[in-house]
Amino acid sequence: MKIDRNKKKHIGILHKALQEQRLSRQEILLLLKSRPGLETDLLFKTARQLREKYFDNKIFLYGFVYNSTHCRNNCRFCYYRKDNTLSKRYSKSKTQILDISCKLAESGVHLIDLTMGESVSLTKNNVEKVFELCNIIVDIKKQTHLPVMVSPGVLSEWALRQIADFGADFYACYQETHNPDLFSRLRKDQSFSQRLAVKQKAARLNLLTEEGILCGVGETLEDVADSFDAIKKLCIDQVRVMGFVPQTGTPMENHPMADVKMELVILAVLRLLFPDRLIPASLDVEGVGGLEKRLDAGANVVTSIVPAGNGLAGVAQNSLDIEDSRRTVAQVEKILLSCGDYEIARPEIYKTWIKQRKKENLKEKIKL
Ligand code: SAM
Ligand code: MD0
Ligand code: SF4
Numbered sequence: 129m130k131i132d133r134n135k136k137k138h139i140g141i142l143h144k145a146l147q148e149q150r151l152s153r154q155e156i157l158l159l160l161k162s163r164p165g166l167e168t169d170l171l172f173k174t175a176r177q178l179r180e181k182y183f184d185n186k187i188f189l190y191g192f193v194y195n196s197t198h199c200r201n202n203c204r205f206c207y208y209r210k211d212n213t214l215s216k217r218y219s220k221s222k223t224q225i226l227d228i229s230c231k232l233a234e235s236g237v238h239l240i241d242l243t244m245g246e247s248v249s250l251t252k253n254n255v256e257k258v259f260e261l262c263n264i265i266v267d268i269k270k271q272t273h274l275p276v277m278v279s280p281g282v283l284s285e286w287a288l289r290q291i292a293d294f295g296a297d298f299y300a301c302y303q304e305t306h307n308p309d310l311f312s313r314l315r316k317d318q319s320f321s322q323r324l325a326v327k328q329k330a331a332r333l334n335l336l337t338e339e340g341i342l343c344g345v346g347e348t349l350e351d352v353a354d355s356f357d358a359i360k361k362l363c364i365d366q367v368r369v370m371g372f373v374p375q376t377g378t379p380m381e382n383h384p385m386a387d388v389k390m391e392l393v394i395l396a397v398l399r400l401l402f403p404d405r406l407i408p409a410s411l412d413v414e415g416v417g418g419l420e421k422r423l424d425a426g427a428n429v430v431t432s433i434v435p436a437g438n439g440l441a442g443v444a445q446n447s448l449d450i451e452d453s454r455r456t457v458a459q460v461e462k463i464l465l466s467c468g469d470y471e472i473a474r475p476e477i478y479k480t481w482i483k484q485r486k487k488e489n490l491k492e493k494i495k496l
Pocket of ligand 2: 192241243279300408410411412431432442443444
């Protein structure tokens, strides 16, 4: 019977993935079409098995510091786009950033993610502003003894070199889609090729890199498969998918929220294709209520942990679960315990992973 043949095919592909054999484009597309029920159950199970192979049951936690919500760009999906008069703008001082980072470190996160709207002065190589950021990176590292990720948007090679030299560990910059047409609709007036190339440049400077897919914004499954190919070529260390959340005051405010089931399927396929890389479960899409399902689909990092009482915003969910202290290590730990199988990793485990990846990248990325 046809149904049985499809089921057999599906199981066969998952078996191949578990053995870490290369999957064809057709096989990947079939996985992306997994139907809810048995097919997604098996897909998620395979993703968990691969995660366990490389990370055991250990979960990493990232503290999120959205230090400036001013932005020069007009991404159609984003609450902080320049033209959105409804979005609250703030810029935290160095003292505030350090204070928040220390609180996050004390609470038990493994990394501090310093994120900001794309600033005109940073992109234009304003030396003073670039070194201001570099000094913040140095001081966060000195005071928290934690690795630092920076998410400042597209930077010049010179600015990237400075942040690398001053000790940043990770550079995050999400393409959202690897379909240039869709990109130009989403990130209007921004260069597709520059945004892609900046990750390669960062990698050559031995920064670890994060790439991301935004789903539910009009992409096809072929586009998602293209993203997987592009990510493979980039040698990415952390890879994410986030479901689109409509934002008031933006051109996409009436566009429906992404289908969470699809986000989970993409997340699981990412785990199959990048089994030894970091894959976030972001609290910035459905808050803490969405954590368990993302871990069940193969994620191994909880991102967007935000301390209350500091006037900090999230990106896709600017306030959800923040001021009621739910995006905290304590809450996340409770959820991990209630799920049964997970454990927060000891800080050394994360640091060792980072060190090891940097070493491997030195070899791999020389070829880029
Ligand atoms: N301004 C920098 C940039 O754009 O690279 C740093 C901010 S970056 C972390 C913001 C990311 O959050 C976007 O790249 C996108 O993937 C995600 N995001 C923004 N708005 C979103 C929305 N409405 N729904 C889901 N994800 C969103
Ligand atoms: C997150 N809100 O992890 C953050 C953000 C930026 N590096 C990450 C999108 O969900
Ligand atoms: Fe600015 Fe980043 Fe939002 Fe785009 S996604 S509008 S660059 S903050």
